[in-house]
Amino acid sequence: MNPKNKPGGLIKFVIDGQKVEAGPGWSILETARHHHIHIPTLCFHPAVTPWGSCRLCVVETRYGKRSQVVASCLTRPVPELEVMTNSERVQNVRRWVLEMLLAECPASREVKDLAAQYGVTSTRFAIKDPNEECLKCGRCVAVCHEVVGVNALTFGSRGVTKQLETPHRVPNNACVGCGCCVSVCPTGALQARLDTVRGDLARRTGHGFAH
Ligand code: FES
Structure with a gap:
């Protein structure tokens, strides 16, 4: 060799x-x-x-x-x-x-x-869905898991029914509001879903979502 x-x-x-x-x-x-x-x-x-x-x-x-x-x-x-x-x-x-x-x-x-x-x-x-912007690329899930380490996002289902979700489909208190998921999204799709993802972050911290 x-x-x-x-x-x-x-x-x-x-x-x-x-x-x-x-x-x-x-x-x-x-x-x-x-x-x-x-x-x-x-x-x-x-x-x-x-x-x-x-x-x-x-x-x-x-x-x-x-x-x-x-x-x-x-x-x-x-x-x-x-x-x-x-x-x-x-x-x-x-x-x-x-x-x-x-x-x-x-x-x-x-x-x-x-x-x-x-x-x-x-x-x-x-x-x-003609209004769908998310291509389910998984960047947001990966950055939340690998970089931020809080697992606030996941994918539910597989194949054509695959959807970006919070675990158990409820607003997620694990979210620290870092904005990494939004910043790595290639299509800007997460911006519209922010309130679901962040849950009651503003109430818990007194701050809105940082991005
Ligand atoms: S599969 Fe390689 S960039 Fe998406």
């Missing part, structure tokens, strides 16, 4: 024809960002563990004869991997993802703008 490619060492691979190096543990997305190569994202945030929920960050990888489309925020490179961030295959998958996101959160300006960049202006998927 080449010592430079040993676990924990730099990994040399190629993104869009450019030779790049990944630091220990970096994903393809983190390496691309380090080298100023753009890959669109919605759910990724450097402060929390990547969850891979939006799938917007897909890229095409080639390794030997093997080619696949993967989420770049969840995938670590291997030496001599070839990555294409905007191949035809990637663009097709991204358009499909954006159609699904348009159905999931049709009121989100960010999603609409991103979709328009890929020529997607409508969706073939069923729209449950």
Whole structure:
């Protein structure tokens, strides 16, 4: 094994024809960002563990004869991997993802703008709530759990019935009103739900929600 490619060492691979190096543990997305190569994202945030929920960050990888489309925020490179961030295959998958996101959160300006960049202006998927802005990316849940450490937010149900909730669907006294959930939300959806999340924080502390 080449010592430079040993676990924990730099990994040399190629993104869009450019030779790049990944630091220990970096994903393809983190390496691309380090080298100023753009890959669109919605759910990724450097402060929390990547969850891979939006799938917007897909890229095409080639390794030997093997080619696949993967989420770049969840995938670590291997030496001599070839990555294409905007191949035809990637663009097709991204358009499909954006159609699904348009159905999931049709009121989100960010999603609409991103979709328009890929020529997607409508969706073939069923729209449950035309006023929905939340794309259920999980950034708010992750930052509350991993950074703030109070678990004031969670997801109820799974699949199409998945909803952002407070535990047991009641205003949550665990919330410390730090505003981290609001600040990491990629669509601004949490702003409207703040009163439910914070519960009686203002009464308990004498302060409103800090954001
Ligand atoms: S940014 Fe990678 S799946 Fe959302």
